[in-house]
Amino acid sequence: MDKTENTHIAGPLETWDLVIAGMGCDNCARKLDRALRATDGVKEVRVDSIAGRATVTYDRSRTSIPALQEVVVKSGYRAGAVELSSTHPHG
Numbered sequence: 001m002d003k004t005e006n007t008h009i010a011g012p013l014e015t016w017d018l019v020i021a022g023m024g025c026d027n028c029a030r031k032l033d034r035a036l037r038a039t040d041g042v043k044e045v046r047v048d049s050i051a052g053r054a055t056v057t058y059d060r061s062r063t064s065i066p067a068l069q070e071v072v073v074k075s076g077y078r079a080g081a082v083e084l085s086s087t088h089p090h091g
């Protein structure tokens with residue numbers, strides 16, 4: 001049985017910045033990075049613990065901002081506002 005990885009993305013991609021509260025160190029950032037990457041449809045993640053921000057590129061046909069915010073909350077952090085990333089490579 002083949003295991004499908006999150007790197008196979010077929011739908012329309014979006015890149016959003018999520019404001020994250022409660023991350024205080026690089027270990028926190030790594031924990032959240034792993035949790036977001038494990039989410040079906042996520043292609044790329046960049047977590048910055050100093051800025052309190054996670055930039056996530058994902059397939060919007062397979063996941064959503066509310067689902068990503070839920071991952072943040074379940075990881076022990078607070079998910080704040082979201083905004084279209086200024087580094088949005090997928091037009």
